[in-house]
Amino acid sequence: MVFFKPRAASAAAAPAGSVDRRVHVDLAHLRALEGHAKALSLMPRQPASSVLSGRHGSRLRGRGLDFLELRGYLPSDDVRNIDWRVTARTGEPHVRVFTEERDRPALIVVDQRMSMFFGSVHAMKSVVAAEAAALLAFAVLAQQDRVGAVVVTDEGVEEFRPARSRAGVMHFLQVLAGANQQLHADAPAAEPTSLDRVLESVARLARRDHLVIVLSDFDVIGPHSESLLSALCQHNDVVLAPVTDPLAEQLPDDLAQVVSDGTQQAWLNTADPHIRAALDGVSQQRRAQLLQWQQQYGLSIAPLSAGEGAVEQLYRLLGVARGRK
Numbered sequence: 001m002v003f004f005k006p007r008a009a010s011a012a013a014a015p016a017g018s019v020d021r022r023v024h025v026d027l028a029h030l031r032a033l034e035g036h037a038k039a040l041s042l043m044p045r046q047p048a049s050s051v052l053s054g055r056h057g058s059r060l061r062g063r064g065l066d067f068l069e070l071r072g073y074l075p076s077d078d079v080r081n082i083d084w085r086v087t088a089r090t091g092e093p094h095v096r097v098f099t100e101e102r103d104r105p106a107l108i109v110v111d112q113r114m115s116m117f118f119g120s121v122h123a124m125k126s127v128v129a130a131e132a133a134a135l136l137a138f139a140v141l142a143q144q145d146r147v148g149a150v151v152v153t154d155e156g157v158e159e160f161r162p163a164r165s166r167a168g169v170m171h172f173l174q175v176l177a178g179a180n181q182q183l184h185a186d187a188p189a190a191e192p193t194s195l196d197r198v199l200e201s202v203a204r205l206a207r208r209d210h211l212v213i214v215l216s217d218f219d220v221i222g223p224h225s226e227s228l229l230s231a232l233c234q235h236n237d238v239v240l241a242p243v244t245d246p247l248a249e250q251l252p253d254d255l256a257q258v259v260s261d262g263t264q265q266a267w268l269n270t271a272d273p274h275i276r277a278a279l280d281g282v283s284q285q286r287r288a289q290l291l292q293w294q295q296q297y298g299l300s301i302a303p304l305s306a307g308e309g310a311v312e313q314l315y316r317l318l319g320v321a322r323g324r325k
Helices: 027-031 084-090 125-142 166-181 195-205 225-235 273-297 310-317
Strands: 065-072 094-100 106-111 147-153 156-163 211-216 237-244 256-260 265-269
Touching: 027 125, 027 166, 084 094, 106 125, 106 195, 125 147, 125 166, 125 211, 125 237, 125 310, 147 166, 147 195, 156 166, 156 195, 195 211, 195 225, 225 237, 225 273, 237 273
Parallel strands: 106 147, 106 211, 211 237
Antiparallel strands: 065 094, 147 156, 256 265
């Protein structure tokens, strides 16, 4: 694995002793994103340009309905809500009135494994994923729904049960920032956490009627990932947010670099057609797998890039007008 320090024309080198926010995030930075989250909405009714709207192949299901009362029919009532048994018994038309459930918990899964510690232009994939997770958590909290999370590292997962709690969100962000700062090029090689283990954790926390958002590069898909994902989609709304880097999406034909996984080294030369074909094949296979899941299970795909800030991308993906910030 090769680690590139992102080149950002607008970002000066970080002062000594401070956090370079292209490479790592801290809690203060994640908290500062709260103001940008106010324009975001994860409610079932989405703008037409949102990736979560029906025109993009998937639609967030509405919240459940709670029975409120039974009352006499009014001319403005929907005839589909007429209770025909009560109407027949009383001789007068009656309707059943429902109110939308107020609670729709969300579970935000954010990948901070070593495979995410890669960036060639704007920032590391791990940074963009962490920023997006913070923005989404604040957006859910602002709409007064419960927020839960799963932070994924190469050591395993840390779970946060959904709660309507600002303190809970802050604890999640603190752990997320800590996991992010543990990523560095000299870290010892470790067996990466499989998507199987991640989805097993999600299944424990989100049994039904949750919005589940997975921010990851989906580097290690396990043998049971598909069946776990299928079961999850049956009772929840699932959004997969693959985080990629521009370099992986479009390989240059003149890249010559020594790459390392921390233990072994190899010479990478993209001018070699066999090497280019192998690298392109990995990216294409991963994209094809996610698209297959989208078609098969009706989930949503919200792609993110490490070549741009998370705020701008989420605004665009969720159809937020440019002026609303």
